[in-house]
Amino acid sequence: MVAVRRSRPLRNQLFTRITVVWFLCILFILLAFSTTCLLVVDKIKALSVTKTIAGDNLEPTPWHPFPAKIFPSDGKYTRASQIFQCSYLTCSSPLRFIRSYMNKNELLHNTTHSCPALFQWIHEDLAQWRVSGITENNIKAAKEFAAFRVVIVDGRLYVDPYYACVQSRMMFTIWGLLQLLERYPGLVPDVDIMFDCMDKPKIERAKYRQSKFSPPPLFRYCSNRDHLDIPFPDWSFWGWSETNLAPWEEEFNNIKEGSKAVKWIDRKPTAYWKGNPDVSSPIRTKLLECNSSSMWGAEILRQNWFEEANAGYEQSKLANQCRNRYKIYTEGFAWSVSFKYILSCDSPVLVVTPKYYDFFTRGLMPRENYLPVRSTKLCTSIKFAVDWGNSHPAEAEAIGKGGQKFMEDLNMDNVYEYMFHLISEYSKLQKFTPQVPATAQEVCKESVLCLAEPKERFVLESSIPKTLTYPQPCSLDPPNQKLFKKWTDKKTKVINDIEKMEDISQTKKKEVTEIQSIQNKKSIDIEKMEDISQTKKKEATAPSKVLDRNQRTQNKKSEDAHQGEKKKDMIQTKKTEDSLEGKNLGGGDMPQGKKRKKRSRTKKTKDTPSYRKLEDKPQGKKG
Structure with a gap:
């Protein structure tokens, strides 16, 4: 009992x-x-403001405003x-490293070759920093003009977005850099790059011509002679999902195949342009005035991208736009990505005097790859080029083939080689060791595809090469100033x-026009002289006609008066005869057989009425 009693308190204590x-x-x-929930909520709030290459939580660039991107309304959570999965989990996934190791590219070391001549422009674009080099302060100064920052360290890519880019430009540009890292593993050096994805260059050359400070290095898709922005291959080389354009090599092959549908000599003998003139471009607005096949030899069509998007871009397929002998290229708001597609037809391209250039257009040569057209005399210059080409068909067709061949040689191998050498030469000028910024995020192919919309993902995946073996990058020649001078002089x-x-x-045409004008004036003067002569003749004959009419009137009056006198004489004669006849009938003293004395001036004949009356009456007997 004692043991039982003792166990109960122990049980109670244990319970x-x-x-x-x-x-x-x-x-x-x-x-x-609760703590986890609070952390998750805070993390979700943080993620709701996380900036991505897809444009999440980014404002449009202040120097070129545009409508912000609208994402699918599936809820912010x-x-x-x-965003959490794509930005923080995808690139660090063990599966990614396994997959990247299995799909690792191999370089063929025995295929080194010289780079194309146009690669010489890399030296020219970086010449401004050849002496001073590129410092961290230069990079910080470039941030003012950049939309995003790209840092490559140990073959891994990090992005720090500042502003949104139009449509999917940032995503496709980053995708191209990731493809570059995969193509040349271990060869791409560490770099720190500021990049702007909008059209117009910003770093003015004149501002730094006499300055002791070196200009901020800024990459973009185009530049011009007045600016120092560094041209880099544009996003559309990997496709342009918003306009239904495939990656470059696929799109080029489609255009080339489409150009075979109609022989050059059988195409319309006119110049063709189709695009959007409503992009604050005075030259495109002016181009609309040249829309006349008969007067200027040009067909100018307005492109409505909203209608084309709704119609599935069926009316704007580039492969179907090689039906004219000539095509026209003119810049828009600045440089235009359409240049490479226009050149891909084997029709001579009439290039309206450009102000901007991208990385490859400086390698084009007039009358070999295109025909220049003056912007100051736009319509007449287009007309001259069309007339010249139609009168020199063999030369014109050769120029069209030359432009197409230039673009065919600019394959994706050359594009990646240009990117590699530009980044490599840029890295040699850096006077600091690139470090990953605290606000930057690692980006990999998987994270880009994770953030991409279905159509964007399809285009991006279609740009992935089918092969895993690539040649080594071409060998870049050192700077050659004589070559630059030769090109520019030619x-x-x-x-x-x-x-x-x-x-x-134009002078001959003007002279012919003046001669025709003089001849026309002479013919007009002759006609006027003839009209004056005829008028004078009419005026001269008019008085004679009046005199003739008066004479006829007077003659008629005199005839009427003469007839009146005749009638009076006849009446008088008749009266006289009647009185004489009355006397004879009354027993006159005139003997028979003796002729009557004629007192009337009118000669009596048997035909006269009075004579017939006398003859018809019986002769009266005397007494």
Whole structure:
């Protein structure tokens, strides 16, 4: 009994302790859960403002405003979870490293070759920093003009977005850099790059011509002679999902195949342009005035991208736009990505005097790859080029083939090689060791595809090469100033010669027009003289006609008066005869057989009425 009594308090104590432990565990779990929930909520709030290359939580560039991107309305928590997965989990996944190791590219070391001549422009674009180098202060100064920052360290890519880019430009540009890293593993050096994805260059050359400070290095898709922005291959080489354009090599092959549908000589003998003139481009607005096949030899069509998007871009397929002998290229708001597609037809391209250039257009040569057209005399210059080409068909067709061949040689191998050498030469100028910024995030192919919309993902995946073996990058020659001078002198001479030909042609046309004008004036003067002569003749004959009419009137009056006198004489004669006849009938003294004395001036004949009356009456007897 004593043992039983003692066991009960022990049991109660044990139960109490277990209860306390369970209570503490439950309390700890509740606290942990609430803390986790709070952390998750905070993380979701943080993710809701996380900036991505897809444009999440980014404002448009202030120097070129545009409508912000609208994402699918699946709820902010759904989008936040997607951002968390794509931005923080995808690139660090063990599966990614396994997959990247299995798909590792191999370089063929025995295929080194010289780079194309146009790669010499890399040296020219970086010449401004050849002496001073590129410092961290230069990078910080470039941030003012950049939309995003790209840092490559140990073959891994990090992005720090500042502003949104139009449509998917940032995503496709980053995708191209990731493809570059995969193509040349271990060869791409560490770099720190500021990049702007909008059109117009910003770093003014004149501002740093006499300055002791070196200009901020800024990459973009185009530049011009007045700016120092560094040209880089544009996003559309990997496709342009918003306009239904495939990656470059696929799109080029489609255009080339489409150009075979109609032989060059059988195409319309006119110049063709189709695009959007409503982009604050005075030259495109002016181009609309040249829309006349008969007067200017040009067909100018307005492109409505909203209608084309709704119609599935069926009317704007580039492969179906090689039906004219000539095509026209003119810049828009700045440089235009359409240049490479227009050149891909084997029709000579009439290039309206450009102000901007991208990385490859400086390698084009007039009258070999295109025909220059003056912007100052746009319509007449287009007309001259069309007339010249139609009168020199063999030369014109060769120029069209030359432009197409240039673009065919610019394959994706050359594009990646240009990117590699530009980044490599840029890295040699850096006077600091690139470090990953605290605000930057690692980006990999998987994270880009994770953030991309279905159509974007399809285009991006279609740009992935089918092979895993690539040749080594081409060998870049050192700077050659003589080559630059040779190019520029040749290009200037050819353009001047064409302009002189055009001026001579216009002068001859003007002379012919003046001669025709003089001849027309002479013919008009002759006609006027003839009209004056005829008028004078009419005026001269008019008085004679009046005199004749008066004479006829007077003659008629005199005839009427003469007839009146005749009638009076006849009446008088009749009266006289009647009186004489009355006397004879009354027993006159005139003997028979003796003729009557004629007192009337009118000669009596048997035909006269009075004679017939006398003859018909019986002769009266005397007494």
